[in-house]
Amino acid sequence: MMQAEQLELVQDWDKVFPRNERVEHCKVTFVNRYGITLAADLYKPKGAEGKLPAIAVSGPFGACKEQSSGLYAQEMAARGFLAIAFDPSFTGESGGEPRRMASPDINTEDFCAAIDYLSCRDDVDAERIGIIGICGWGGMAINAAALDPRIKATAAMTMYDMTRVTREGYFGSADNKEARDQQRAAWAAQRTAEYASGSYERAGGVVDPLPEDAPQFVKDYHAYYKTPRGYHERSGNSTDGWNVIGTVSFMNQPILSMAGEIDTPVLLVHGENAHSRYFSEGAFELLKGDNKELMIIPGANHVDLYDNYEAIPFDKLQSFFEEGM
Template identity: 45%
Template sequence: MAQDNYIFELAENVTRTPVTYETRYGIEIAADLYKPADFDESKRYPALIVGAPYGGVKEQGPGVYANQLAQKGFVVLTFDPSFNGNSGGYPRHLSSPDVFVEDFMAAVDFLGTRDFVEREKIGAIGICGSGGFALSAAKVDPRIKAVATTSMYDISRMQKLGMNDSMSDEERQKSLKQIAEQRYADFEAASPALTGRGAPLDWDDDAPQAAQEFGSFYSRPRGYHPNSITQFTVTSTPSWMNFALLDDLDWLAGRPILLIAGEIAHSLYFSEDVYEAAAEPKELFVIPKATHVDLYDKTDVIPFDKLVNFFKTAFE
């Protein structure tokens, strides 16, 4: 494993600086700012925000992306989501659609107030669940000039309908009843109950594809980080059911979307459905033989040249 729990080695021609800032909720965000090694403080650079997969932290996939994109001349900000990683917020591991979307807008606040960032050239990249958060933020924050997603998940849809929209009304009502009872228990407990791990420690060949992929990343040296437990508070779920992240995509009002997904990813349908719903300009870029988790860290699979060209064109 790379030094300090980063799952990659920092390139020689990139610098990384820890930074902190607050969201509008007063939560302190722990972030990393990546710059090209030949960075000139007197110049103004295009900037990108990279959000972590749902359950992930900045030292994993976001850092992999930032390490590559800073070499292409971008200033790149990665961050731990509120309530998770080294960011503030209590109770720990709470999951909130409004707050996770705010995390992206607070990142724009930070970048847009740096003298070396060109305010009209700020874009966002969302990996997995952050793809939905980035798009949702951009709908209402025109400072985000372009959005790219990789292996996108719509967490609100998944919590409401289940994977592949498979949850029945009866199952949903049963789940909501159990969660409602859990609120009583949490109210009287020292800390709230957490969901089971999204990334199992062990699995057999009959386990769902998603569980096997997440386990092979988060629960193995490949992507392991002690702050990435892939668990959230049980009582977070109803907020997602009640919050439609990706309605009104036409509010992007001409700002471009790039949706990148693996051909054999279990999550491909999320990107396909957003592509159908979104207005132009938009592009769905499917990578042959790639899985969902391949786009977290495999630098030979992630289409960095595509991302660079997308944002450079968007910023022209």
Template identity: 45%
Template sequence: MMLTRSEVKKMKSENNNTNAVDPSGLTFTLSENVTAEEVRFKNKYGITVAAHLYLSKDIDTSKQYPAIIIGTPYGGVKEQGAGIYAQTLAQRGFVTMAFDESYNGESDGEPRHISSPDLFVEDFSAAVDFIGTRDFVDREKIGAIGICGSGAFSLTAAQVDPRIKAVATASMYDMSRMLRKGWMDSMTDEQRAETLVQLGEQRWTDFENGAPLLPEGFPREPADSVPEELDPITSEFFEYYAMKRGFHINAAAAFTVTSTMSFMNFPLLNYIDTISPRPILFIIGENAHSRYFSEDAYKMAAEPKELYIVPEARHIDLYDRTDMIPFDKLESFFKENLA
């Protein structure tokens, strides 16, 4: 059924009702040069997605600007690294928005902490729906950034949503590959089959218990040090999620156990070459444990594409280290390709 003009105007007005972001809830200092507003919008499944919209304070809302939507690290929230990207790029002339994936952060969806490749990809397109209907945004100039796990989600969204004109990833993780094949593709066929058996058994347990099993995740209070018994990769994530550096109460970096099943038949990057001729920028740290995801995706992608390596940076350093995140490169990439 078609909406009338008055109904569209009313809906748009409701979507424009915003509140200022509470700076105390951020893991970084809110700049005095931006305004940050809480916004909400529905994805195609009817789930309300929570986001923060960033605007430069000197923006002229009678004009139109290019926009960038930014996804969080896998298990993170908009108040962390995604917000840092959004704030910094807003100060450089873009309308930006960091959002929480469905079932996580402040977004709706029950039960909590479900991970779904289909839903997380859809959230990017829903963010395009919202930001592209702001009067001060040029809907022909919308780009996306995905950090860590949302890197692959942003690329998958771009594969089917041509409204996304340019994509950049930072410290990308391909979670479908990781959960289907294991670390460095080390999972055998037998191990994968056994994993599926265990997930099937867990679904019965979840059904009988009336709720899905959720691993404990990182501590719910900031830790003072990294436990010595952790392996190097877990230690790195602990440093960010569980210590003062990146701690946020909504980011336990844990998902329900049976969420893994959703990724087993959902390879995210099978059609990455179809993003062309829209450009892709892969940003990885020189010392990132995850760099093979970006390097392999770069090989699969068609031109135009670029692989940008940040000297000495680890995986998590591209979450929040403003002295390492190549914002000049991101600014030039989007200004050139959203022109």
């Protein structure tokens, strides 16, 4: 058994969504191949017996498992799956130091470690395990699916390719060497200053209060992360964000480079009016064969797929995983 760190886990129900009494819930931990202990909420249909199909869920980027990923996991459990929502390394209740760092490699590994854990549970059918990645973890999920054949089906919801947006800026607005050189220089100066001071500076979560000229998608983020709808004290987006140098390695480690070699089913779901829709469309073009599907939700914006039951196609997700794995 991998040696796990003893984590201080909150046992009270502290999610931003109501508890479903048809679903059993408990906290669990598992260890990734870097020795980081991850914390997860496990949801299971009440009274279920035998081996169940399972799903691991994470995201959005900068969120915690008490927010959107937990909502998805609980709902999928109500539909017959054993599901876990986990905090990625360095965030939420999971281990890893320093806090609030992100890594294309380690965060992809977090999904694979979730598969390790689920595969070894007596109540899971190890041949029927899938994953759901939300927002920035949609990209990580696709990368994990390209690496790990134990993942039998993958859904990416309102996905971001964090490496692409870091490298190119939104809508390609900074997709040139000069802009990237400026960013590299800023990060380099930040690293020197932080090493000298011995501490990391946070970049800040979702802007608050909102400036009058804030783009609509920033207003949408604020409406989720900064209001009772979705605020959580362990969420970086709700509080002080990632470290300023937390996403440095995203610049030159494109996570979708092997997406074309995924043979298992991939479902991409995005809102019609989401500013981020082009990430799913771009990922869809990278996927090959007849194992891919792009579903556009009419009238929905980016954060509607975080918690809006009228926008999230749970019936589709249920049939996708039932038939695909």
